[in-house]
Amino acid sequence: MIVAFTDLDDTLFQTLRKLPPGMQGLTPATLGRNGQPHSFCTPAQAALLAHFEASGITVIPVTGRDPAAMARVTLPFTSWRVLDHGLTILRPDGQVDAEWRDRVLETLHPLQDALEECTVAVSERAAALGCRLSRHTAHDTPFMTVLKHPDADAGRLEQVQLVLEAHLATRGYADLHVIANANNVSVLPRHLGKAEAVRHLREQHFPQAALTLALGDSLSDLAFMNACDLALTPPGGQLLRTLTAAKLPQR
Numbered sequence: 001m002i003v004a005f006t007d008l009d010d011t012l013f014q015t016l017r018k019l020p021p022g023m024q025g026l027t028p029a030t031l032g033r034n035g036q037p038h039s040f041c042t043p044a045q046a047a048l049l050a051h052f053e054a055s056g057i058t059v060i061p062v063t064g065r066d067p068a069a070m071a072r073v074t075l076p077f078t079s080w081r082v083l084d085h086g087l088t089i090l091r092p093d094g095q096v097d098a099e100w101r102d103r104v105l106e107t108l109h110p111l112q113d114a115l116e117e118c119t120v121a122v123s124e125r126a127a128a129l130g131c132r133l134s135r136h137t138a139h140d141t142p143f144m145t146v147l148k149h150p151d152a153d154a155g156r157l158e159q160v161q162l163v164l165e166a167h168l169a170t171r172g173y174a175d176l177h178v179i180a181n182a183n184n185v186s187v188l189p190r191h192l193g194k195a196e197a198v199r200h201l202r203e204q205h206f207p208q209a210a211l212t213l214a215l216g217d218s219l220s221d222l223a224f225m226n227a228c229d230l231a232l233t234p235p236g237g238q239l240l241r242t243l244t245a246a247k248l249p250q251r
């Protein structure tokens with residue numbers, strides 16, 4: 001048995017804005033809040049998914065999407081699903097994995113004060129920079145604060161990121177961390193994320209897998225990609241851009 005754990009946005013599909021103008025052969029993959037197609041698979045991404053299906057490979061999404069955003073994904077996923085950056089696991093029947101939820105809630109409860117304090121600490125600066133702040137919950141419990149800029153202004157988002165990271169460092173909040181991509185900056189628990197969810201699924205439900213693949217585009221995917229046998233990442237994604245810019249010494 002082969003299992004592919006895969007990030008969704010910017011790995012299996014993306015919005016038109018991120019594709020070359022006029023690209024042909026796109027397959028709708030998600031709906032926007034207005035019910036219209038919002039993200040699309042390129043022919044290559046569609047070919048990969050078709051290959052997985054034809055080969056009997058089990059495909060498990062590992063995404064930051066919450067259940068409502070996952071419901072707007074129109075690709076047919078029928079196995080386990082990892083949502084909310086790892087804090088929610090859905091079973092193949094679509095029900096929340098209660099054992100995982102209980103572990104997550106045990107981890108989240110002691111972090112509530114620190115998360116609230118970070119949110120308050122960044123809110124004034126974020127507003128002055130024109131960034132929108134939103135609080136996200138998993139299992140009815142706050143777990144993440146997300147800052148977005150309407151024009152995805154990289155400089156302003158970076159300033160928000162630095163404020164958050166400085167606050168975490170000053171207060172010694174090692175159990176929270178900051179992740180960033182082109183569109184937003186988020187503060188969320190360091191543990192029980194995508195990597196732990198993938199390890200949990202491997203151990204509990206796929207111990208017999210001969211090969212596990214990991215697909216992701218972002219630095220925040222690295223930890224779960226390191227928990228699999230082999231990693232695939234798209235060109236132009238945050239991961240390869242970072243590596244390309246790093247000018248690493250070759251040893």
Ligand SMILES: [Mg+2]
Pocket residue numbers: 007008009010011216217218
């Ligand atoms: Mg992604």
